[in-house]
Amino acid sequence: MRLLAPLLALLLLTCSSRQSGSELTFWALGREGEIVAQMIPEFERRNPGIDVRIQQIPWTAAHEKMLTAYVGESTPDLAQVGNTWIAEFQAINALDDLTERAARSASVDRNDYFGGVWETNVIDGRVFGIPWYVDTRVLFYRTDLLAAAGFQEVPRTWSEWRTALGRLSTKGRYGILLPTDEWPQPAILAMQAGSKLVDEQKGIGTFREPEFLKGFDFYVQLFRDGYAPLYSRTQVANRYLQFAQGDFAMMITGPWEVGEFRDRIPAAQQNAWMTAPLPTPDGQPWPGLSFAGGSSLAIFRQSEKKEEAWKLIEFLSEPAQQVRFFELMKNLPARKSAWAAPILRDDRHLAAFRQQLERVAPLPRVPECERLAVLLAEYGERAIRTQATTAQVAAALDEKANQILTKRRWMLARKAERP
C-alpha cells in the first residue's frame, strides 16, 4: 500500500506529460541527436509557438524502439529513420503520406535531391520520408600503389579493375579488402550488373537471374583469384593501419571513413590515398551504380502536430541547414544545392561522393530488406569459403529469400483481390 501511492502518482505524471503536448517530439538517432540539438534554437526562434523536444535514441536500439512505440501508440511526432526502414514502417501504416506536402512546399524541392536517394522514400508512388543526409559507397584506394602497378588513373571498368587488382595482389598483399561478412559489396556489384535483387511488385527474389549471377560471380571470383583476403570484419584488427602498410590497396566503403582515414592513417601516407566513384561493368556508363543509403525525416501518422513537424522538416531541409549539419556532423547533404558550399565543393575526398550520388539506386523497398541483406552476406560468405559454384549458392539464396517473402506475396495477392 505504501508503494501504491507513489506509483499512482508516477502513472498520473507520465500520463499528464503526454497530454500537455505543446511540445513537438523528435526522435533523432545516435550522435545526430546530439548535433541536431544545436540547430534547433534557430528553428524555435523562427517559429515562436513551437517547442521542440529531441529524444536521442541509440542506433542499435532505434529500429526496435520505433516498432514498440508504434505498437504502444507512443510514437513521436517525427523521427529520423534509416531509409531502408521506410518500406517496413509504411507497411505497418505508421508513417504519414508526405506526397502532397512535398509537392506544395516551397523549400522542399524534389529536383534538388539526388534522384536515387529521393526514390528510397517513395513506395508505390507515394512519398513517406524526406532525405536528410545521404550515405553511399565509393572506392578508397592507394594512389602510390596503383601508380606503381602502372595505373595513373583509377580503373573505370570491371576488366580494368581486375587487371589492376591482379597486379596489386602479390606476396601476401591483396588488391582489395572486402570483408566477407558484409552485404554492401556483393549487393552493389549485383546492382551494377543490372540486378534489382528483389522484384518489389511480385514479392520474389531475383537471385537466379543472369544479372545477379554476373555480379555475384565477379564478387566471388575476386576471392578465388586471391585479389581479396578471406577476412571477416572482426578479423581485420586495424584496417587503417593495414591500408597504410599496403596490405590492401583498395576498399569499398562510406563517407564516415573519410574522417577516420584523415585521423588514423599516418602522416607519411596522407597524400597517398584518394577516393573515386565505383568502376562499372564493361560497356556501361561510368560511374557504376552504388546504393542510396542514409537517413530520412518522417512524420508518424499518429502525430497530432503534423503541421509543426513538417515545418521542422522544411527547416532541416534548407540548403543552408544542410551545410551546417555537414559542418557539425560530416554527414553528406541530400540536396545538390548544398554541395555548392565551398566546404563541400573544395573537399578533394568528397568529390567522388558527389559524382557517385548521381548514380545511386535504392535497395529493395520491401519490409524484409534488411533481413535479405543479411542473408546475402551469409550466402556470399558461403560461396567464398566453400567449393560450391556461385549458381548453386545463388539458387539456395533465392529459395531462402522466397521463403522469407512468402507473407509479402500473400499480402500483395490480398491487396490485388480487394483494392
Next chain:
Amino acid sequence: MRNESRAAALFLAPAMLVIFVLFLLPAAASLLLSVTDFDIYALADTSNVRFVGASNYQALFGDSVFWRALRNTLYFAGLGGPLTVMIALASALLVNAKLTRFKSLFRTIYFAPVVTSLVAVSIVFRYVFHVRVGLLNQLFEALGLAPIDWLGDPRFAMPAIVVLAVWKNFGYSMIIFVAGLQSIPEELYEAARIDGAGRLQQFRHVTIPMLGPTFLFVGIVTAVGYLQLFAEPYVMTPDGGPLKSTLSVVMLMYEQGFRWWSLGYAAAIAFVLFVVIALATVIQFRLQTARDRAAASAARAAKIVEGEA
C-alpha cells in the same frame, strides 16, 4: 478443516494470481503465438495474422540454421557444463580444505566473476583471445605452438566462449558446493578413517555420495542456464559468427523475434527449447535417482556382508 483449507486458499491466492498472470497466461499466449504467422505485417493490422498450425515447427525442423544453433548449444552445454561443475567442485575443495588460509578471501576472488558485468568482462576477454597481442596466444607462442584466431575461426570460437562462460560462472556453483561440503558431518570422515579409508577413498565414498543432492542442483541449474546461452556470444561474437559457429538457440530466437519480428516463429523456437531443457532436467533427475538407488542397495549389501562376517 473446511475453514483451514479456505484460509490456505486465501493465503495462496495472491501467489497463484501472480503465477497465473505472469507465468501461465504468457506461456499460453506464446504457445498460441507459435501456431500463427504473427510478424511485422500483423503489427499493422491483426487481420494479417494467419493460423498456420504446425507449419512454424515444420519450417523450424527443416531449417538447417536451427539445427546448427541446437548443435552449437548442445556442444556448449555438453562441454561447458561438466567443465564448470568439475572446476567448481575442485575449487570448492581447495577453498574448504583445512590447510587453506584466507578462505573467505579466496572465496570472494573466485566468486567475483559471477557478479562482474559481462560486458566489461567481454572487453577484457576480447584482448585475451586476440590473435596477435592476446594473452592466450602469447602463452601458445611461448610453448612453441601456432597462434589460433580464437574468435575468427569457426572451429575455435565456441571453445573460446566456453572458456569465458566457465570462468564467469564456476564461482556460483563453487559457493553451493562449499555449502554442501560444510554440511557433511565430520563424524563420517572420522568413521571412514577408523575403517582405514585413505584420502581418495574418503572423497569417493563419503564426499561424493553426500554431495548427491548438491550435484543434482548444480547440474540442473548449470544445464538450464547453459542451454539458454545468449549473452556470452551476443557480446563476444555478434550475429553468432564466424559462420554461425556461435549461434545459440536463444540467439536465433532473439534474432527472429526482435530483429525480424517473426514472433510466431520465435515462439515456436522458444517452445522447442523449453522441451529440450525439460528433457535435460528429467534425464538428470533419473540419473540421480538411479545413483541413489544403486548406492542404497550397495549399502544394504555391505550391511548383509558385515552381518555374515
